[in-house]
Amino acid sequence: MSRPLRAAVLAVVATAIALVSAGPAVAHGFSSTVYVHVTKGEPGHVRTALELEYDLFVVSAADAGRDDALFTDGTTAFDGGDPGEQATALEEHVDSAMAYINNGFSISSSGTACTPAKVGAVTVGQREGVPYAGLTLDWVCPQRGNSHEVRSVLFPDSEGYVKSTKTIITYDLDGRSGSAALDGNQPSFSTAQAWYQRFWEFFRLGAEHLLTGIDHILFLLALIAGSRRLREIVLAATSFTLAHSVTFMLAALGVVDVPGAVVEPIIALSVAVVAGWYLFRIWRRGDHATDLATSGDGHFALDRAGWLRLAVVFCFGLVHGLGFAGALGIDEAWSWTLLWSLLVFNVGIEAVQLGLIAIIFPLLMLLRRRSPRAGLWATGLVSGGVSLMGLIWFVERV
Structure with a gap:
């Protein structure tokens, strides 16, 4: 196990009690x-x-x-x-x-x-x-x-x-x-x-839902932490957006109906898997793990692992869309007014998502460029904490 990964693990263990005490209700807040x-x-x-x-x-x-x-x-x-x-x-x-x-x-x-x-x-x-x-x-x-x-x-x-x-x-x-x-x-x-x-x-409701849905925010944070280049996070975020937009619209319009008892545990698992993916890459790279903390200026192309990551993000995005629709809870016959309301709700979600990426990713890239090792420790800590929280939620929701 590499030194950055060991440091991340120790830090995660030190904060585990605080994370456990948050409990499953923190995922969406004490709301009704x-x-x-x-x-x-x-x-x-x-x-x-x-x-x-x-x-x-x-x-x-x-x-x-x-x-x-x-x-x-x-x-x-x-x-x-x-x-x-x-x-x-x-x-x-x-x-x-x-x-x-x-x-x-x-x-x-x-x-x-x-x-x-x-x-x-x-x-x-x-x-x-x-x-x-x-x-x-x-x-x-x-x-x-x-x-x-x-x-x-x-x-x-x-x-x-x-x-x-x-x-x-x-x-x-x-x-x-x-x-x-x-x-x-x-x-x-x-x-x-x-x-x-x-x-x-509805725009405001969509924005507030993402901001108060900690599991969705942690999923997005895991995507940001595991991306080395702007193009990489853009592709991941686009894949997630396309996927959850499709299932959100279909579920909100009553075309598909998946019980929350199935959706919520998978959302929690998605948080753990996407965050754990980056930790796995650190473990595989060993002493060369700091290479993951640099952005590089050369030609960018997705390898097999990159395409697989996008596919996983897309599949989990489909499930998150069902969660968004469940939060909105509209059960109404089709109408153009309803369609536009749903679209605006989704735009509110995307506006917050893009805002978080625009704020967090540049700061992370600056840290990585100034000190690759510090950047690796920071992203390892974030990924470890997010993965642990996702696993806790998954167990409690099952």
Whole structure:
């Protein structure tokens, strides 16, 4: 084992406890997503179908309504994992559940608040392997106008349970259809919004998803650390982009559907494999490993290992695209508005990806040129830490 590789291994071991303590939840942060489908009802009525993360809904509603019985019954039902018991627990405390929704979710027509009433029984299903409670509400709007405003501040940061809750809205109302993304910074949406305002929301949502998805960032960091030349990282990033764009669009449009229980462990494994690839190259080169830290000015051409690396990155990119689509969670019939929303979401992801490459890669290249050995140690340390974190996530997600 070469000296740089030994140094990287020792440094990784020294930081292993901190990485392990981060746990699997760090991959996407302690966040949640609320899904809402809004449609026109009878004259003067609006129908909404809400889906909320079950255990978070139970804890938040019980705390807000001081309903200890809801917390006890809901927690017991959640631990049991039976959808029927979960739905029954919420139905028996529907007043507390509805009070919490009414306090954080509202619809208005031309500035006048609409009044909600629950329709049917509470249901419990699954989204990405997580139990979600479903409630259908009928809203009576006394003021009939040409536009409606939807506002959501459910599961705010101030509760202390999660951070940066997103509300994904799909709507077919007021002669318009499309999608919108709400959060603490942008808690409301109007069907009268201009197209560029809706698209900006999805661009921002895509950018935020990559920034808060540590597993995706670590995958990109592994690509940067394992690339010696700008052309090499450009090819790797392009391969990753093309792959995840394809599966993201297909999954978001409902053409393909892969369970999150399959996607998430593979994403974690991809982080470990791509980062470990560079460590393997260091081990193979031995005393000549410092050659990997220099960029070289000669003719650049991919060898067999280079093409194989691109193929691996492309395959893992396909899986990451499924993860991006799962985070967006749109389940809507095809429309041009939906297509453009998805494209803008993807552009937001790419903008952050290119920004990170533009910042990190030049700094890494400067270090490599000034001190090849220091550059090798730095990239070895980064690759070792990223690979270890990927393996930890993989084991915990399986």
